[in-house]
Amino acid sequence: MKEELIRLLALYEVDGQIDELRSRKETIPQRIKELENEKVSVRKNLEEFIQSIKHMELLSKRKELDLASAEETLQKHEAQLPTLKSNEEYRAMIKQIEMDKERISELEDELIEILDKLENMQKHKPEMEKEVELKIEQIDKEIVKLREELSGIDDKIKLLISERERRAYFVPKKLLKRYEQLRKLGKKDAVVPIVDNACSGCGATIPIQTVNEIMQSGTVGICENCGRLIYWPERKTEG
Ligand SMILES: [Zn+2]
Incomplete structure (x- = not known):
């Protein structure tokens, strides 16, 4: 990440x-x-x-x-x-x-x-x-x-x-601005993980290429359907 x-x-x-x-x-x-x-x-x-x-x-x-x-x-x-x-x-x-x-x-x-x-x-x-x-x-x-x-x-x-x-x-300013906007719009869950190649905020499927980009860069993308910030959840490695 x-x-x-x-x-x-x-x-x-x-x-x-x-x-x-x-x-x-x-x-x-x-x-x-x-x-x-x-x-x-x-x-x-x-x-x-x-x-x-x-x-x-x-x-x-x-x-x-x-x-x-x-x-x-x-x-x-x-x-x-x-x-x-x-x-x-x-x-x-x-x-x-x-x-x-x-x-x-x-x-x-x-x-x-x-x-x-x-x-x-x-x-x-x-x-x-x-x-x-x-x-x-x-x-x-x-x-x-x-x-x-x-x-x-x-x-x-x-x-x-x-x-x-x-x-x-x-x-970072730009990210913060988008985040604050989402929250103002009532999307309290403004940052959501990608689960089964879909936005876990709205359920829309994320194009596989976008998923790969987000996964590889370890940063934040945007769901084209709902506008939420999406990220690839890293699996917690234990012990
Ligand atoms: Zn979404």
Whole structure:
């Protein structure tokens, strides 16, 4: 690799780091917002659960009252039974008493069902509260971490920018100009390797002659399709 390519790649590397930090800086506040929303929804779930327990308690009380009043009615009817004069009245009352008993049995079943549900919910409540507490703690920790990262990013970017200035200084003017133009046009990946005889920026095939030239000279070429700077990646030799 020629010196100019090495220097260009050094600049490209630090620009990549700056880009990453800048995009991180943009995404962190969004992430914090998402986490805050998550906290709200976790709390809301718990509140709704507690609310439904209260509702169930109310329902059970109402059912108990209904049951008490049905039992009272039954007692009243049973007490009336010996006082009735005619057979007809007696039979009617017996029928009524049977209906009262059925009603009581229905109410008892309903009450048992409600109490079962209620007991289950109450048993589940501490566990759910603990879960929510842990979840919120975990979210808060993540938010603190993100805020710390965010507050340090500007300093990091500043440092990298001065490093980029230093590196840009060592890149030949003409090459630097083209590189800067590409980046201004939004092609952040302005310097790309040739992979399988194609520009790895846009995928266009590079004429074999151009590939050979770039490979032999060890410097930078230009993709005729997208204008990116292209180079032949040297294989890293190990050890
Ligand atoms: Zn290209």
